[in-house]
Amino acid sequence: xxxxxxxxxxxxxxxxxxxxxxxxxxxxxxxxxxxxxxxxxxxxxxxxxxxxxxxxxxxxxxxxxxxxxxxxxxxxxxxxxxxxxxxxxxxxxxxxxxxxxxxxxxxxxxxxxxxxxxxxxxxxxxxxxxxxxxxxxxxxxxxxxxxxxxxxxxxxxxxxxxxxxxxxxxxxxxxxxxxxxxxxxxxxxxxxxxxxxxxxxxxxxxxxxxxxxxxxx
Amino acid sequence: xxxxxxxxxxxxxxxxxxxxxxxxxxxxxxxxxxxxxxxxxxxxxxxxxxxxxxxxxxxxxxxxxxxxxxxxxxxxxxxxxxxxxxxxxxxxxxxxxxxxxxxxxxxxxxxxxxxxxxxxxxxxxxxxxxxxxxxxxxxxxxxxxxxxxxxxxxxxxxxxxxxxxxxxxxxxxxxxxxxxxxxxxxxxxxxxxxxxxxxxxxxxxxxxxxxxxxxxxxxxxxxxxxxxxxxxxxxxxxxxxxxxxxxxxxxxxxxxxxxxxxxxxxxxxxxxxxxxxxxxxxxxxxxxxxxxxxxxxxxxxxxxxxxxxxxxxxxxxxxxxxxxxxx
Ligand SMILES: Cc1cc2nc3c(=O)[nH]c(=O)nc-3n(C[C@H](O)[C@H](O)[C@H](O)COP(=O)(O)OP(=O)(O)OC[C@H]3O[C@@H](n4cnc5c(N)ncnc54)[C@H](O)[C@@H]3O)c2cc1C
Ligand code: SF4
Ligand code: FES
Ligand code: FES
Numbered sequence: 063x064x065x066x067x068x069x070x071x072x073x074x075x076x077x078x079x080x081x082x083x084x085x086x087x088x089x090x091x092x093x094x095x096x097x098x099x100x101x102x103x104x105x106x107x108x109x110x111x112x113x114x115x116x117x118x119x120x121x122x123x124x125x126x127x128x129x130x131x132x133x134x135x136x137x138x139x140x141x142x143x144x145x146x147x148x149x150x151x152x153x154x155x156x157x158x159x160x161x162x163x164x165x166x167x168x169x170x171x172x173x174x175x176x177x178x179x180x181x182x183x184x185x186x187x188x189x190x191x192x193x194x195x196x197x198x199x200x201x202x203x204x205x206x207x208x209x210x211x212x213x214x215x216x217x218x219x220x221x222x223x224x225x226x227x228x229x230x231x232x233x234x235x236x237x238x239x240x241x242x243x244x245x246x247x248x249x250x251x252x253x254x255x256x257x258x259x260x261x262x263x264x265x266x267x268x269x270x271x272x273x274x275x276x277x278x279x
Numbered sequence: 280x281x282x283x284x285x286x287x288x289x290x291x292x293x294x295x296x297x298x299x300x301x302x303x304x305x306x307x308x309x310x311x312x313x314x315x316x317x318x319x320x321x322x323x324x325x326x327x328x329x330x331x332x333x334x335x336x337x338x339x340x341x342x343x344x345x346x347x348x349x350x351x352x353x354x355x356x357x358x359x360x361x362x363x364x365x366x367x368x369x370x371x372x373x374x375x376x377x378x379x380x381x382x383x384x385x386x387x388x389x390x391x392x393x394x395x396x397x398x399x400x401x402x403x404x405x406x407x408x409x410x411x412x413x414x415x416x417x418x419x420x421x422x423x424x425x426x427x428x429x430x431x432x433x434x435x436x437x438x439x440x441x442x443x444x445x446x447x448x449x450x451x452x453x454x455x456x457x458x459x460x461x462x463x464x465x466x467x468x469x470x471x472x473x474x475x476x477x478x479x480x481x482x483x484x485x486x487x488x489x490x491x492x493x494x495x496x497x498x499x500x501x502x503x504x505x506x507x508x509x510x511x512x513x514x515x516x517x518x519x520x521x522x523x524x525x526x527x528x529x530x531x532x533x534x535x536x537x538x539x540x541x542x543x544x545x546x547x548x549x550x551x552x553x554x555x556x557x558x559x560x561x562x563x564x565x566x567x568x569x570x571x572x573x574x575x576x577x578x579x580x581x582x583x584x585x586x587x588x589x590x591x592x593x594x595x596x597x598x599x600x601x602x603x604x605x606x
Contacts, residue, residue, distance in 0.1 A: 125285055142285035142327065145314070165315050169380060178383045184314045185384070186307075188285050189329060241379070243605065253514035254378020 064093050127191040131156070132200025140187050147171045147182035150197060158198040158227045162256070169255035172228040173197050179235035181254075198227035201234065203227040213268035221259035229255045233269045234279050242273040280317045287329040291457060291489060294328050299487025300517035306330050306489060308350060308386040311377075312393045320403050321394075321410060335388075335491060338362060344453075349388030353443065354379065356387060363479060366495050368525050371506035372446035378515045388490035391444060391454070391470065392482065395437035395545075396517055398422065408434045409478040416478075420597040424583040426517070428591065429544040436581065438542050439471055439485030440517050445541035448549050449523040452495045458488035467493075471546035478545075500525035500537060505601035508541075509594055518542035520590045522598035526562065533557050533566070533603075538574065543591060550574040553595075564596065564602040571595040 124139045131154060140149060147164075150156045150173070162170030164183045171183040174196040201208040210233050213219070220226040232255045236242050241251035248266050257265065272279060285464075288294045298304045304326035307313050316322040316579035335348040338359050343466040345365050347356055356362055377385065380531045399405040399417030418426055418436055452467040469481050484490070503526040512518040521541035527534040536557035538550040553574040560566045571592035580588050598604070 123284065142283055143280045143317075165318065166311060166381060169378065173379055179380050180384050181311075183378045184311050184381075185308055186285075186314060186327075189307075189310065189331065191287075236379070239379070250514055251379050254380045 106118040124192075127188060127190045129190050129192065130194035132196055133194075138187075142186065142188050142203055144187045145183055146173070146175075146185040146190055146195065149187040150182060150195075152254045154195050156171070156199050160227055162225065162228070167256070168225070168228075169175055169232060170225050172255065174231060174235065177238075179232050196231075198231060201230065208234070208271050209275065209279060210237075210268070213267070213271045213275075217264045217268040217271065219265045219268040220257075220261050225255060225257045225259075225261075229257065233265070233272070236241040236269060237273050237279045242269050245270070281320075281323050281325075281519050283317075283324055284326045285329065286326065287332055289332040291330075291335075291491070292332065293332050294330055294458055295457060295487050297326070297328050298489075298561065299464045301326055302486065305435035306388075306473055308389040309352070309384040310389075311381050311385050316394060316401075319401060319496055321401060330489070341494065343497045346455075346492050347387055347488040348492050350386045352383060353377070353385040353387065353390060356444060357382065365448060365497065365501060366446075367502075368450060368500060368504040368506055368523055369446045369495065371504065372442045372521075372523060375506055375508040375518075376442040387443070387493060390441055391447075391490060391493070392484070393441055394481065396425065396440045397437040400437065409437065409474075409481075412479045419581070422583060423581040424601075425517070425542070426581060426584050427544050428578040428580050428584060428587050429540075429548055430473045432474045432476065432478070432577075435474035435545065437474070437478070438544060439546050440542075442506070442508060442518065442521060444471070444547040445521055445523045445539050447493065447495070448547040449525060449537040449539035450495050450498065450500070451537075452493050455488060455492045455494060456484065456488050457491050458485060462491075464494075464531070467547075468549055474545045498525075498537075499527040499535070503528050503602045503604070507594055507598040507601060509590060516559050519577060520594045522588055522594045524595070524598040524602040526557075526599070526602050528562060528603060531562050533560050533562050536570075536596070536599075538570070538599075540574070540591065540595070543578075543587060551594075552576070557599075559599070562599075562605050564600065564605060567596045567599040567605075568592075570599065576603070 125142050126139050128137050147161055150159050159173055159182060160170040162168035166181050166184045171181055172179050173182045175190055176193050210230050214230055232252060236251045242248050245266055248269050284568060298306060303324055304308040307327045307329050336348040338351055338361060339346050345361055353373050356371045363370050368402050369422050397418055399407045400410050400480045405417045408416050416435055427438045448467045454465040456463050505524050508518045508521040510518055518541050523539045525537040536554045538554050540548040553570040556573050574595055575592050578588055
């Protein structure tokens with residue numbers, strides 16, 4: 063790839079943001095189409111046999127979805143293979159939701175879909191059509207932090223902070239589900255969120271405080 | 280992940296027809312197993328048929344059964360009042376699986392169909408008869424700590440990783456299936472297979488057949504039950520060995536028993552002979568030890584999973600103790 067595909071350095075200051083990301087997005091789209099062709103030989107060969115243009119269009123079609131993200135409705139056109147995690151981070155630029163393992167093993171990508179906590183890395187974005195997604199960015203009420211965010215700060219519920227958005231989304235759900243009645247229960251129902259810094263005791267304390275404080279979560 | 284087509288039919292017939300006539304099409308439910316395998320290139324379907332529009336989410340009473348729709352979520356089933364009342368063993372097994380987030384996504388049908396967790400199956404650079412028939416079994420002489428001690432062949436020694444399946448086989452569940460040739464019922468014990476010479480054939484479900492529901496028949500095992508799962512950490516890990524134990528007690532006498540093991544075979548492993556032995560015996564540790572010995576007959580371990588020959592019977596005894604309340 064020649065570097066003239068990346069014009070951001072020459073852009074005027076104020077246009078840097080959107081143009082940069084648009085260029086990057088176009089580049090990603092083109093390159094992922096090429097990757098798709100490279101990775102889907104049988105699909106592509108089959109398509110070639112059966113009149114290239116139409117069939118490639120069918121195989122590489124985009125799916126139209128309408129979904130709410132943090133209270134705002136979005137109409138989007140996406141690749142069927144895009145995960146909700148990649149949609150949030152790459153297309154919506156909501157980078158609060160983290161990619162830890164990308165295989166369902168760590169919980170860093172936890173978000174709420176229609177109020178339930180799920181793993182966005184194993185969720186195809188096409189499958190959330192018509193649903194409401196809440197990410198860590200949508201938890202606070204304007205400038206006022208959510209009680210769980212306050213409690214994580216107060217109890218030092220993190221060190222490096224990488225797992226924290228997922229921990230907080232999971233913790234809010236844990237309390238809402240009614241699974242925060244004892245340390246043991248909290249540990250069991252938070253086991254889907256791994257913390258490499260080992261902030262677990264403080265996370266349990268933060269959740270207990272919110273649960274016992276009786277605030278609306 | 281390769282590119283694929285995505286369709287979301289609203290009629291089961293359309294879903295079935297699409298997958299029945301296209302070898303490269305698969306159903307997707309929660310996606311927690313399929314998306315993982317697709318990202319790794321282990322499964323490369325060219326068409327995904329999303330079944331989430333189909334009305335298969337209900338949990339209801341039906342002819343003395345609890346009928347659980349194929350799309351009922353693992354988490355919802357585990358907390359369902361009817362399930363907790365009639366089949367607490369199933370609820371325990373479901374809660375022992377995965378994490379709260381995954382249980383909110385995983386469906387009953389998908390759980391039944393989940394693939395093995397053998398590391399050679401997951402690594403496309405490794406030989407694996409299940410992923411690529413004829414390439415050999417990497418685990419046979421390799422790292423086989425998680426692998427089978429019952430029912431394996433020299434072609435494949437992987438285990439069925441599901442917790443739910445262990446409870447369902449113990450409870451004599453029946454799988455309701457709809458396919459291009461009509462509907463049929465498959466007893467749970469006949470749903471999964473042993474690897475034999477064809478480990479690539481995963482279950483007895485045919486191409487295009489859709490799981491509609493699972494029926495769990497009324498039984499007396501509503502109180503003295505225990506699902507005991509032993510794993511490398513306390514939660515969020517697959518079983519090394521697990522045991523589903525259900526007893527119908529008359530005072531301290533066992534009227535009848537149901538017993539099955541997970542993490543030991545290519546299918547959830549029902550222990551019929553041990554069950555027969557338990558019937559009519561006093562619920563004592565001595566009885567449980569004998570039952571465990573019967574259960575372990577014919578077990579054969581590999582280099583790294585010999586510990587299962589001891590862990591297996593110990594887990595059986597402990598699960599029976601937990602179920603009966605015998606200290
Ligand atoms: C990190 C991690 C940890 C886990 N730990 C555990 C654990 O401890 N215990 C445990 O039991 N499980 C565990 N799981 C596995 C999990 O339970 C399964 O992934 C889940 O149950 C699959 O259900 P699904 O609906 O997501 O299936 P999908 O991924 O949607 O589908 C899986 C397969 O089933 C087929 N399928 C789905 N529905 C139907 C249907 N109605 N009819 C016919 N075919 C169908 C699909 O075609 C696909 O081949 C874990 C998973 C992960 C990622
Ligand atoms: S045990 Fe089965 S799944 Fe594992 S490598 Fe051998 S053939 Fe493949
Ligand atoms: S990034 Fe989704 S669970 Fe790790
Ligand atoms: S705070 Fe570092 S991983 Fe949890």
